[in-house]
Amino acid sequence: xxxxxxxxxxxxxxxxxxxxxxxxxxxxxxxxxxxxxxxxxxxxxxxxxxxxxxxxxxxxxxxxxxxxxxxxxxxxxxxxxxxxxxxxxxxxxxxxxxxxxxxxxxxxxxxxxxxxxxxxxxxxxxxxxxxxxxxxxxxxxxxxxxxxxxxxxxxxxxxxxxxxxxxxxxxxxxxxxxxxxxxxxxxxxxxxxxxxxxxxxxxxxxxxxxxxxxxxxxxxxxxxxxxxxxxxxxxxxxxxxxxxxxxxxxxxx
Amino acid sequence: xxxxxxxxxxxxxxxxxxxxxxxxxxxxxxxxxxxxxxxxxxxxxxxxxxxxxxxxxxxxxxxxxxxxxxxxxxxxxxxxxxxxxxxxxxxxxxxxxxxxxxxxxxxxxxxxxxxxxxxxxxxxxxxxxxxxxxxxxxxxxxxxxxxxxxxxxxxxxxxxxxxxxxxxxxxxxxxxxxxxxxxxxxxxxxxxxxxxxxxxxxxxxxxxxxxxxxxxxxxxxxxxxxxxxxxxxxxxxxxxxxxxxxxxxxxxxxxxxxxxxxxxxxxx
Numbered sequence: 001x002x003x004x005x006x007x008x009x010x011x012x013x014x015x016x017x018x019x020x021x022x023x024x025x026x027x028x029x030x031x032x033x034x035x036x037x038x039x040x041x042x043x044x045x046x047x048x049x050x051x052x053x054x055x056x057x058x059x060x061x062x063x064x065x066x067x068x069x070x071x072x073x074x075x076x077x078x079x080x081x082x083x084x085x086x087x088x089x090x091x092x093x094x095x096x097x098x099x100x101x102x103x104x105x106x107x108x109x110x111x112x113x114x115x116x117x118x119x120x121x122x123x124x125x126x127x128x129x130x131x132x133x134x135x136x137x138x139x140x141x142x143x144x145x146x147x148x149x150x151x152x153x154x155x156x157x158x159x160x161x162x163x164x165x166x167x168x169x170x171x172x173x174x175x176x177x178x179x180x181x182x183x184x185x186x187x188x189x190x191x192x193x194x195x196x197x198x199x200x201x202x203x204x205x206x207x208x209x210x211x212x213x214x215x216x217x218x219x220x221x222x223x224x225x226x227x228x229x230x231x232x233x234x235x236x237x238x239x240x241x242x243x244x245x246x247x248x249x250x251x252x253x
Numbered sequence: 254x255x256x257x258x259x260x261x262x263x264x265x266x267x268x269x270x271x272x273x274x275x276x277x278x279x280x281x282x283x284x285x286x287x288x289x290x291x292x293x294x295x296x297x298x299x300x301x302x303x304x305x306x307x308x309x310x311x312x313x314x315x316x317x318x319x320x321x322x323x324x325x326x327x328x329x330x331x332x333x334x335x336x337x338x339x340x341x342x343x344x345x346x347x348x349x350x351x352x353x354x355x356x357x358x359x360x361x362x363x364x365x366x367x368x369x370x371x372x373x374x375x376x377x378x379x380x381x382x383x384x385x386x387x388x389x390x391x392x393x394x395x396x397x398x399x400x401x402x403x404x405x406x407x408x409x410x411x412x413x414x415x416x417x418x419x420x421x422x423x424x425x426x427x428x429x430x431x432x433x434x435x436x437x438x439x440x441x442x443x444x445x446x447x448x449x450x451x452x453x454x455x456x457x458x459x460x461x462x463x464x465x466x467x468x469x470x471x472x473x474x475x476x477x478x479x480x481x482x483x484x485x486x487x488x489x490x491x492x493x494x495x496x497x498x499x500x501x502x503x504x505x506x507x508x509x510x511x512x513x514x515x516x517x518x519x520x521x
């Protein structure tokens with residue numbers, strides 16, 4: 001985490017003026033693609049859409065991966081409050097159940113055969129060991145927040161941008177940029193990861209009107225951390241990414 | 254005519270909304286209270302009903318029975334933690350959350366927690382669930398604290414929501430409020446909500462405005478109620494005008510009617 005926060009003296013001043021320009025570019029780009037007619041159902045963009053460049057895929061093939069991701073995120077939340085997570089799978093599962101109640105995914109876990117459950121347990125534990133080692137302890141002065149949602153309606157509701165940031169530290173009220181965003185993924189980092197990092201920075205900027213300091217992604221599969229400073233160019237590319245994804249979504253049936 | 258102000262969340266937007274709030278607060282009189290009571294009494298109910306802004310927004314549609322979860326506990330613990338960190342500035346918000354959770358657990362251990370209360374639920378939960386409650390509450394306290402930190406006016410965390418029992422109408426109204434910004438005789442209320450505001454967010458805010466005024470012994474209304482949706486980066490506000498207060502009361506009565514109709518349909 002020290003890497004994410006960087007040198008305190010080297011932080012730039014908080015940029016609180018970029019959001020309106022980015023929103024205007026998005027609105028103009030969406031208007032060019034979708035026109036002014038209101039759609040029956042909005043086009044919804046998520047970080048996962050950016051990861052796969054707008055191509056859709058059947059989630060049923062990856063339910064196990066989805067559950068693994070959820071449980072690792074729950075473990076991150078527990079680690080962020082200083083809990084010593086010893087039995088990652090059991091503790092994350094308990095926390096998750098209390099959070100969401102019974103749903104399709106929790107039923108899926110209930111129906112797993114004992115060997116599948118054991119594999120999931122081992123998998124989650126291995127990912128959490130990597131996470132725990134790399135994360136270290138989080139100072140409460142950094143104000144760690146987890147699983148923060150963002151929701152932006154654009155073009156009169158024709159487009160909805162949704163996001164969940166796994167871990168955020170720093171504050172938006174300081175005069176200097178201090179917010180660092182971290183996405184934890186159980187997949188290896190690839191080309192899509194860069195787009196996701198940019199998307200997180202864009203959504204955070206649109207939501208709070210303050211440009212974050214840094215956006216990062218950590219893979220619990222490889223222990224690799226990608227981190228980049230957020231600047232005007234990165235945000236501009238994020239807008240291009242979103243417009244490109246919308247172009248693909250608008251033409252696909 | 255009622256007015257709903259829509260703003261994007263940006264630095265100082267809350268200060269501007271507080272600045273621009275009407276300076277002369279209105280007061281609900283005994284006649285207003287009597288009139289409201291008569292309307293609620295006209296909607297006969299076999300059981301005690303509880304109405305709030307959420308029910309107004311959903312037009313009285315029933316929702317899942319309440320259960321404690323990290324998401325439902327975050328506001329209670331988060332607000333209490335923010336209040337605690339105000340009283341003791343040496344505490345970080347996160348430390349305050351931990352102390353608040355510990356206090357709740359102590360209350361249960363000492364036997365002061367009634368069954369079904371937050372303290373009792375926490376005491377019967379595993380450490381990982383309690384940890385998740387802390388994480389959610391830390392999110393809430395930080396979010397609310399960041400909003401409050403930007404205010405150029407003195408503010409305080411509301412010690413409780415506003416409750417008003419409508420006399421002889423078997424009805425309790427509950428108005429949500431998170432921060433109170435006193436301005437002389439007047440006050441501005443700030444309410445934080447998760448998700449994004451829907452089309453009925455305005456009626457929800459008006460319901461909170463009306464219930465808050467009713468709960469005030471003097472009947473003095475807040476000069477403005479500001480609703481903050483941090484996840485969507487949106488701020489809405491309604492003014493404490495007589496039109497808005499009346500609209501809030503009307504929506505509450507309509508909700509009571511809708512609830513009553515549904516219960517009659519169910520019974521039939």
